[in-house]
Amino acid sequence: MSLKSWWSNLLSSTPSAAELTDAALDSATGGALIQIEQLSKLYQEGEVRRTVFKEIDLTFQPGEFVVLLGNSGSGKSTLLNLISGIDRPSSGIIRINGVAITELDERSRTLLRRDQIGFVFQFFNLIPTLTVLENVTLPQELAGVSFHTAEKAALSLLTQVDLADRAYTFPDKLSGGQQQRVAIARALAHDPQLVLADEPTGNLDEETGQKVLKILLNLTRSAGKTLIMATHNPDIARSADRVLRVQEGDLVPVVMD
Ligand SMILES: Nc1ncnc2c1ncn2[C@@H]1O[C@H](COP(=O)(O)OP(=O)(O)O)[C@@H](O)[C@H]1O
Ligand SMILES: [Mg+2]
Numbered sequence: 453m454s455l456k457s458w459w460s461n462l463l464s465s466t467p468s469a470a471e472l473t474d475a476a477l478d479s480a481t482g483g484a485l486i487q488i489e490q491l492s493k494l495y496q497e498g499e500v501r502r503t504v505f506k507e508i509d510l511t512f513q514p515g516e517f518v519v520l521l522g523n524s525g526s527g528k529s530t531l532l533n534l535i536s537g538i539d540r541p542s543s544g545i546i547r548i549n550g551v552a553i554t555e556l557d558e559r560s561r562t563l564l565r566r567d568q569i570g571f572v573f574q575f576f577n578l579i580p581t582l583t584v585l586e587n588v589t590l591p592q593e594l595a596g597v598s599f600h601t602a603e604k605a606a607l608s609l610l611t612q613v614d615l616a617d618r619a620y621t622f623p624d625k626l627s628g629g630q631q632q633r634v635a636i637a638r639a640l641a642h643d644p645q646l647v648l649a650d651e652p653t654g655n656l657d658e659e660t661g662q663k664v665l666k667i668l669l670n671l672t673r674s675a676g677k678t679l680i681m682a683t684h685n686p687d688i689a690r691s692a693d694r695v696l697r698v699q700e701g702d703l704v705p706v707v708m709d
Pocket of ligand 2: 528529530650
């Protein structure tokens with residue numbers, strides 16, 4: 453579903469979202485998929501205030517593959533969670549296709565994430581009591597897609613990640629690399645425009661990580677999706693359109709050699 457039709461469905465079904473229309477909808481996207489304006493994120497722990505981001509401005513274009521580098525604890529996961537609406541900023545605005553997600557209530561953010569964003573985690577996060585196929589169909593079913601339609605999309609993606617023959621297996625019977633391929637299928641099954649990946653190879657050996665990454669890159673590139681990936685791996689960074697380093701509350705462009 454396009455963001456436009458998603459949005460009109462939401463407006464017709466959710467009065468609280470309709471009230472937010474003026475604040476949340478902005479036509480001046482300048483072609484960007486994501487616009488971040490004056491974004492700040494602070495954590496207060498007792499007496500200590502930690503600034504993870506301080507007034508950052510940033511845009512991501514449709515179809516871009518952007519790598520986020522940065523030391524552990526620099527804020528890579530925080531940025532991905534802010535973009536997906538899992539986390540909320542202390543101040544500032546994030547727009548996705550002109551929709552200011554930072555103005556939306558939790559329910560609307562959940563709907564937007566469910567329909568428009570695919571997330572790949574470091575630790576796969578598959579549900580152990582569901583089969584591989586059920587793990588991939590679940591997000592679509594939650595979004596109201598019929599099982600038949602969800603199953604078709606899931607089987608097609610499982611074929612693309614070379615795991616069609618394991619559809620009825622449980623995740624604990626699979627290797628780490630296979631589990632991450634299932635997680636990639638799950639992230640892409642609802643055909644999101646935006647894919648966020650948080651150290652997706654961080655829990656895999658190097659060779660497996662490279663293979664998994666190649667699959668993720670091929671599937672997102674061929675479909676013109678935007679991919680934002682946090683990683684420590686410089687080889688991955690070299691294949692990106694753009695590399696940003698998260699450091700000291702800011703995002704700094706990096707030129708790879
Ligand atoms: N829920 C939280 N409460 C307090 N501090 C947090 C919380 N989540 C993250 N942080 C802090 O924010 C900083 C950035 O964390 P994170 O985004 O996880 O870094 P990275 O993903 O780059 O390793 C760290 O200093 C971390 O301790
Ligand atoms: Mg992290």
